[in-house]
Amino acid sequence: ADATGRSRLVAYVVEGTQGVPAADLRAFLCARLPLSLVPARFLRLKALPLNTSRKLDRAALPRPPAFDRIPTEPRTEMERTLLDLFKTTLQLETAGIDDDFFECGGDSLGAFTLVTRIAEITGTVAPASLLLEAPTVKRLAAALESQSRDGVWISRLNGAGPTSGGVVACVPGVVGDPMVFSPIASLLKGDYGLLGISLVGLQAPWEGARIVDEVVVRLRAAQPDGPYRLLGYSIGGILAFHLASRLIESGQRVSFLGMIDTSVPGQPRLAPSSSAEITAHTLRRARNHALPGQQPEAVRARRGLAEALRRLPLVPAALAITLFRAMESRLVDPTHGWGPLAQHGVDIEPVPGRHTDVMDAQYGQALAEAVRRALKRGDATHSR
Numbered sequence: 379a380d381a382t383g384r385s386r387l388v389a390y391v392v393e394g395t396q397g398v399p400a401a402d403l404r405a406f407l408c409a410r411l412p413l414s415l416v417p418a419r420f421l422r423l424k425a426l427p428l429n430t431s432r433k434l435d436r437a438a439l440p441r442p443p444a445f446d447r448i449p450t451e452p453r454t455e456m457e458r459t460l461l462d463l464f465k466t467t468l469q470l471e472t473a474g475i476d477d478d479f480f481e482c483g484g485d486s487l488g489a490f491t492l493v494t495r496i497a498e499i500t501g502t503v504a505p506a507s508l509l510l511e512a513p514t515v516k517r518l519a520a521a522l523e524s525q526s527r528d529g530v531w532i533s534r535l536n537g538a539g540p541t542s543g544g545v546v547a548c549v550p551g552v553v554g555d556p557m558v559f560s561p562i563a564s565l566l567k568g569d570y571g572l573l574g575i576s577l578v579g580l581q582a583p584w585e586g587a588r589i590v591d592e593v594v595v596r597l598r599a600a601q602p603d604g605p606y607r608l609l610g611y612s613i614g615g616i617l618a619f620h621l622a623s624r625l626i627e628s629g630q631r632v633s634f635l636g637m638i639d640t641s642v643p644g645q646p647r648l649a650p651s652s653s654a655e656i657t658a659h660t661l662r663r664a665r666n667h668a669l670p671g672q673q674p675e676a677v678r679a680r681r682g683l684a685e686a687l688r689r690l691p692l693v694p695a696a697l698a699i700t701l702f703r704a705m706e707s708r709l710v711d712p713t714h715g716w717g718p719l720a721q722h723g724v725d726i727e728p729v730p731g732r733h734t735d736v737m738d739a740q741y742g743q744a745l746a747e748a749v750r751r752a753l754k755r756g757d758a759t760h761s762r
Contacts, residue, residue: 387415387419388417388418388420389403389407389421390420390421390423391422400481402537403420404420408561449475449476451474453475454519456500456523457516460515467492468484468488476515478513478514480513489509492506492509493505504522505533505557505578507576510534511534512533525579528580528596529592530580531576531577532576533556533574536572541568541570541571543753543754545570545573545601546609547597547606547621548609549610549615550576551613552612552680552681552684554576557574558611559611562746565743575617580592582682584682585686593617603630605630605760606633607633607634607635607636607753607756608632608634608635608636609637610636611638611640612639613640615637615640616643616688618636619637619692620690623695635699636753637699637701638702638729639704639736641709642715643688695719696721698722699716699725700752702727702736702748703728704733704736705729712726713726727752729748
C-alpha cells in the first residue's frame, strides 16, 4: 500500500532502464503479462537495496509517494467534467488535469469504463484507445473537442516518436476499439508507428461505400502520402481490403495489406468435434463481441456496421495479402477465401491461438514478430 493506504503493484527500475519512459515500460509488460500483474507505478532507483547477505532488502525499498502534490485545476467545463469522471473511474480523491491515467492505476478495463461514462455524460462516443494517445485530462479534452463529427477516430497506439519503418493503419475486429492492438503496438514501437482506426462513433444508417469513403478521407488526413500499410483483424480486415483497393484506385502506393484471421464472408468451416466445443466457441465469441464497459446498444451498432461491410462487393485488386492465420482456425480454405481476390498472391503466416483469442496478450510476442517480418518483406518488395 502507498502512503494513502491504497494497494498498488509497484515496479522498481534500476540504472539500465533509467531513460525508458514509464509508459513504454508499462506497454512492454502489458504485451506479456495479465493486466492484474502490470505495475501501476514505476519508481526509479540507482540500485536495489541489499542486506548484509547481498540479497534484496525488501524492507528498504521506498514506498510509492501519495498523490500529495498540488494538482493542476481544470480550466474549462470539459476538463472539469472529464476530471470528475477520471477520479470516479480510478477511485481517486485528488487528481489534476496533467495526471496520467495509466500512471494513476488505470488499465484497459478502466479505459473502456471511462469512455463509456464520457459518452453517457457528454454524448461523445470515443474509443478507449484514445487514452493511449491522450492519457491526461488536458490532452483528452483537447482531443475530444477537436474531433470531427463524422464518427471516425484515428489515434496513435504506440506514441508519436520516430520510427524506422513508417506508419501502419490498424482496423480492429467488429470495427470496434483499436485498444485490441495494444499488445503488439508496444512491441513494434521504434520500427513502426501504429494508427488505430475506430468507427465506434459512426451513426446509422450504415452504408458500406460511405464508410470506406469517410475512412479514406480521415486516413489521408492523418497520412497524406504513401506508401500505405494496413492491418485488419477479423471483420476489420475486410475494411482494410476496401481501403487498400480505394487507395490504389486513386494512384496511391500500398506496400502492405495484412489480415489477422480475416475470412471472406461465407467461407465453409470444419464441423466442431463436440457439443462442448460448440459451447466454448459461442462463449469466446460472446466475450470478443462484448468489450468491457460497452452497453448492449453499442455492441448491436458495431454488428450493424460489420454487416454493412460484409455486404460490400469484393472485387479482385492488384495487391498482395499477408494472412496471419490462427493455428486453431477451422476454415477449410487456408487462404480464408482471399486467393481469387489478391492478384499478387496470399502469403500465409501461421500465428498461435484461435480466432477469438489470437489478439490476446499471451500471443502478443509471436504475433508482433510475424507482423514485423511481413512488414519488412512488403517494404523490401516495394522499394525495388
